[in-house]
Amino acid sequence: MRVEVRPYRRPFRQPLQTAHGPWAVREGIILRFEDEQGQVTFGEIAPIPWFGTETLEQARAWCDRFSRNFALEQIDDIPDSLPACQFGFGAARDRVAWVSPARFEMPSLKPPGPLSVCALLPTGAAALEGWQGLWEQGHRTFKWKIGVAALAEELSLFQQLVKAVPSELRLRLDANGGLTGEEAATWLAECDRAPLPIEFLEQPLPPAQILDWLPQVKGQFQTAIAVDESVATFRQLQQVYERVGRQVVYVVKPAIAGDSQRLAHFCLQHRPDVVFSSALETPIGRHQALRLAQALWNQGISKRALGFGVEHWFADDWATLSAEALWAQL
Numbered sequence: 001m002r003v004e005v006r007p008y009r010r011p012f013r014q015p016l017q018t019a020h021g022p023w024a025v026r027e028g029i030i031l032r033f034e035d036e037q038g039q040v041t042f043g044e045i046a047p048i049p050w051f052g053t054e055t056l057e058q059a060r061a062w063c064d065r066f067s068r069n070f071a072l073e074q075i076d077d078i079p080d081s082l083p084a085c086q087f088g089f090g091a092a093r094d095r096v097a098w099v100s101p102a103r104f105e106m107p108s109l110k111p112p113g114p115l116s117v118c119a120l121l122p123t124g125a126a127a128l129e130g131w132q133g134l135w136e137q138g139h140r141t142f143k144w145k146i147g148v149a150a151l152a153e154e155l156s157l158f159q160q161l162v163k164a165v166p167s168e169l170r171l172r173l174d175a176n177g178g179l180t181g182e183e184a185a186t187w188l189a190e191c192d193r194a195p196l197p198i199e200f201l202e203q204p205l206p207p208a209q210i211l212d213w214l215p216q217v218k219g220q221f222q223t224a225i226a227v228d229e230s231v232a233t234f235r236q237l238q239q240v241y242e243r244v245g246r247q248v249v250y251v252v253k254p255a256i257a258g259d260s261q262r263l264a265h266f267c268l269q270h271r272p273d274v275v276f277s278s279a280l281e282t283p284i285g286r287h288q289a290l291r292l293a294q295a296l297w298n299q300g301i302s303k304r305a306l307g308f309g310v311e312h313w314f315a316d317d318w319a320t321l322s323a324e325a326l327w328a329q330l
């Protein structure tokens with residue numbers, strides 16, 4: 001088949017503030033595959049280098065090697081150091097109808113409603129106003145980024161937030177690895193005291209520290225701990241699962257987790273407690289990631305809201321375009 005490659009740039013309405021600093025523009029690559037019968041499939045490479053994936057330049061260099069002619073077997077040659085490329089090129093395989101007993105089928109997508117999608121709140125004090133519109137749209141699970149400002153300031157905003165919102169709201173806190181062990185324990189105690197359920201505290205410490213810290217808080221708090229940056233790629237997911245198993249919730253971003261077939265088989269075999277989440281990809285990668293999440297959901301894997309409530313962060317409305325129309329704009 002033939003593959004064509006076009007880069008994209010997609011600015012956020014406002015930079016996303018995380019413990020890694022501000023993120024203003026999402027950049028990635030859209031792939032257009034056309035097979036011998038003229039069937040067209042789109043794929044997306046959406047790296048997040050600060051999460052431990054390849055850089056955009058590394059992804060581009062790999063795309064150049066495939067030039068225009070591409071065979072499905074070449075997907076298996078993409079190294080684990082290029083997980084976003086594995087996902088992007090894997091799109092070509094998802095559409096092709098060859099039947100194999102080892103193949104996990106991903107049926108077409110039924111778009112999830114707001115009730116099963118976690119909405120990403122604005123960072124900082126803007127969250128105090130920002131939840132209402134999203135609540136009115138039907139969202140009930142929300143994520144708020146912490147570890148951005150000083151601890152005392154964020155704790156105070158948190159107390160105002162949990163007092164202001166309805167008690168049926170479910171809240172996730174995502175520190176993006178920006179806390180110390182002591183700060184994380186303070187947050188967990190605060191979460192336990194909150195008047196509404198705090199679903200989990202996500203990646204309180206950086207990947208290099210969190211596993212050694214977990215035993216210190218084991219059994220001490222009700223609020224669950226999730227790992228995200230620690231399991232950005234498939235190999236990390238395997239290793240962390242081997243070490244801590246069901247002790248934590250696993251945030252999995254299919255767009256950067258490498259080959260989707262391998263990820264599906266891992267989830268079916270081990271049935272970890274997972275949250276499928278967006279890597280802030282375009283609707284092309286989002287569709288593929290959601291298909292995987294939905295197929296696994298149908299197998300009884302994960303009953304948690306999908307971390308895909310992010311489209312309102314973007315300055316354009318690509319969500320309403322077909323893949324062809326999106327491609328034509330690049």
Ligand SMILES: O=C(O)CCC(=O)c1ccccc1C(=O)O
Pocket residue numbers: 048118119120143174176228277278279280306307308309310
């Ligand atoms: O998980 C979600 O609910 C939203 C997605 C999200 O927070 C995110 C999006 C892109 C990069 C990193 C992250 C993160 O979870 O840290």
Ligand SMILES: [Mg+2]
Pocket residue numbers: 174176202203228229251
């Ligand atoms: Mg996270």
